[in-house]
Amino acid sequence: MASHLWYPLLLVAIFLLMQTSDCFIHSRAAFYPNSDENGTDIGACGFGSFGATINGGDVSAASDLYRGGVGCGACYQVRCTDTAHCSSKGVTVVITDQGSSHGTDFVLSQRAFSKMAQTADAAASLLSIGVVDIEYRRVSCSYPNKNITIKVDENSNFPHYMGFVIWYQQGIKDITAVQLCETQNFVCKLLDRSYGAVWTTTTPPSGPLQVRMLFSDDDGDETWLVPVNNIPEDWKAGETYDTGVQVNI
Template sequence: MKSAMNYSCLLCVLVLLPALCHCQDSFTPSRATYYGSPDCYGTPTGACGYGEYGRTVNDGYVSGVSRLYRNGSGCGACYQVRCTKPQCTGDGANVVVTDYGEGDRTDFILSPRAYAKMARPDDYQTKQLFAYGVVEVEFRRVPCRYTGYNLMFKVHEHSKYPNYLAIIILYVGGTNDVTAVEYWQEDCQEWKPMRRVYGAVFDSQTPPNGPVNLRFQVSGSHGATWVQPKYALPGDWKAGAAYDSQMQLD
């Protein structure tokens, strides 16, 4: 099957019809399980550092991942995950990565809400799926869509104005991974890198005074590029506050 798929992709290139080649849409086999949650949503203590956003984003259809975590750059990525049991639907669940986790040879540890979404809409079928504990699945990367939301910069609660600034980038649309963040140092007239503390959290021990102009590097289907929002963090930024970038990624 794999050889036939590779040959099909090569044929697409040879006849110069890339629009007909859908290799990027192919699924990868794996395994998935679920974690306990009192309300079936995500957890606010996930390794990506999202806090409450990691519990409720995408209506709680979220997941911890293992190798797809990619040292934190995989945080915020969206995947379609569908299981192969008779109790499962063909669509499965679209989930957002908000945590790191390892299971029994699994790539995905889904919130109970996301795990149930893979089942046919029948209580008996859902209970059977949960009884398996671990199921064979297939997955693929899909664009994140946040209708009504621009990309946001949240100032982490551990930030200490004005001497320590940590930020988290939320609602990253498309199939983009945030791989680096920098801020503009006016007196030096240069961009300074922020450190990836863990997950999706970036910080600086010496943030500039006044408004903080940020730019971030995204790696997606069009390669790596730097993106600079038009709006800076205000000079009186506050820990725990979220600021609208007035832009979104495709």
């Protein structure tokens, strides 16, 4: 084959290989030194005790990936790069908090940090090191047999205030906007992101309510999700309400 024919093919092959290698981003990770394997129940995302045990306790705080709260609920595959101790699979974590340590992108729960290792002995070695080189990539969140769920803030009090956090965020997109709609006249109110994953309004609508969520990605692709189930008219502070939907977007 003439050189002028195979050379472009070689460049294409190299480009595809680079794209595959670049799926993972290099960084560093630490772990919560005072955690009891799980995450924290006072995380900056506002998940409360749910944030310590979601995903089986495989959770993490993030620094830049927190993104002002937009990153809350996002899932990442994280794997350390020391081949003597680390597995090729690593661990999938959910962002539930904000924080960094020694220039890290992730501060994992002890449970998640240990799961990056090949064996129990290797996990002990990783924990003794404390901060390790890693590579990570965004992956889709999946919660089998779980629907997206609305947890109403304990301080909510109609008609003065309503706040809630969204549990079991699924797929690979971010929730970038939330509307609260009256189901009887279809009037919708755009909510404020108070902090983390907490959405609030000082003038909650009355009657049965529908929570509409906008899922967005970096490419500008946006999808409004309309739940099957509504929040009942007599909603209670501190209660959870199943939306009846699962997503894979």
